[in-house]
Amino acid sequence: MRSTERNGPPVSLLSRATAVLEAFDDSHPVLGLADLARRTGLPKSTVHRIASELVSLRVLERPDDATVDGYRLGMWFFERGELVPVHRSLSDAALPVMEDLREATRQRIHLAVLDGVDVVYVEILGTGRHDIASRTGGRLPAHATGVGKVLLAYSPAATVRARVDAGLPRMTPRTIATPGGLTRELRKIRSVGMALDLEESHLGISCVAAPVFGADHKIRAGLSVTGVTGSIDPVTLGPAVRTAAFTLSRTLRASGL
Amino acid sequence: MRSTERNGPPVSLLSRATAVLEAFDDSHPVLGLADLARRTGLPKSTVHRIASELVSLRVLERPDDATVDGYRLGMWFFERGELVPVHRSLSDAALPVMEDLREATRQRIHLAVLDGVDVVYVEILGTGRHDIASRTGGRLPAHATGVGKVLLAYSPAATVRARVDAGLPRMTPRTIATPGGLTRELRKIRSVGMALDLEESHLGISCVAAPVFGADHKIRAGLSVTGVTGSIDPVTLGPAVRTAAFTLSRTLRASGL
DNA sequence: GCGGACCGTTCCGCTCAGTGGAACGCATTC
């Protein structure tokens, strides 16, 4: 595979435009034309045309009045992003419960869903002092987080297999990195109805997570309480998280989600 | 203007794709093919092709396994939306301050920026009991909200004029609806350094707002405390909001935003 | 001051990606 070529050679205009938009990420929020051309592997003039049109459509923005220019994702994106059903419907139902849980535990509360073999954080409460490196919209391998493990534990076997096939990258020395270990862990999670994550995703950070089910009784999300290892006591937090997750599941069932 | 035609006839593929994506809104989170064709004014087969490709690019999603199908905005959108600089950089800096303010006042905290002549909510804390109809990513005319007025008060005159030219729609009987009234209000806001909103955006809801400035000393955002009218006391809340806004401005200045 | 590197922008003839009317199969509804 060439360095300039992505895995599939981008052909149609739409796929090229998408590639341009995907060039922006956490560590590259602002990109110049040349950067974009490099990162997408597209000719400069092509990128220029696409990016310019995206600006005129208000999808991308350019601080024309300012000094240093460069393209960036526009407000348009943020507004649409907030309308995404998995986020909105879930968050609307979850926020009250999450706030109660935050109040009761004074720790950081996470709500996440499964997307493919990864966990995506949909809502986070309590950005507080210590900076835990979780971000709304952030993505982590499912096997390495509390919410991820609880999501896998109640997902079809095919999903778990997909995660194993995609690899079990080690985030910390305590990350579960073997298929057998994962299977055993998931069985244990199902038997107790919650998951523990003792520094498996980040050193010094632990969490307790519980499953949230939708109206169809299928797993929909994972809810967790996260904090620095010393302050996370599974014995007291476990019941709190499980209760909140049950409440949320009931709310979802009541509104048919 | 025809009913099927938007103001500018959409021509290029990109603008058509954008039109398809913009067909989704707060009250239409899920749309079928025919709906999309109707709302965009494009031929059915064209929409089908575009939407299908957007699905294969993971921009749109379709619950293939479920019963009722229809297109919806995908997680892809949510993830990108969270990366939008105006949202991310501001939120990162603001959340700690907002949480303190929330803790101190026990009311709902809003952070909003100006986009054109509208206010867009970038971050909201405290979704609590009473449902105030504000939504992250939501958009309201600037003259009719506390944060909006404070943003206008410190914006260039051209911005205020643009708002007046776009009209001053009445949201409640107390909304400021005349250019003169607005000018007077903005002058008053500048003199006291904060804005009051007494049921101007929603009946029964009031708020106190203060300006947040960036490293360039230009207005960047508005910060507000909002609640049911009875529980909002400007005398006590005013200093709290202004203090928080000052703190946030200083944080932004320190990190050069 | 000058050559070179790198940036964003513009031009323009070639061609294939995108177009959309029409026809299809399938549920619902009357």
Place this chain on the structure above:
DNA sequence: GAATGCGTTCCACTGAGCGGAACGGTCCGC
């Protein structure tokens, strides 16, 4: 069983998109 509305597929036509090349600007180090 005719009518309506849905999503899907087909295919001959054509202009929207393509991108190499050339241009003008700024910022270096020599």
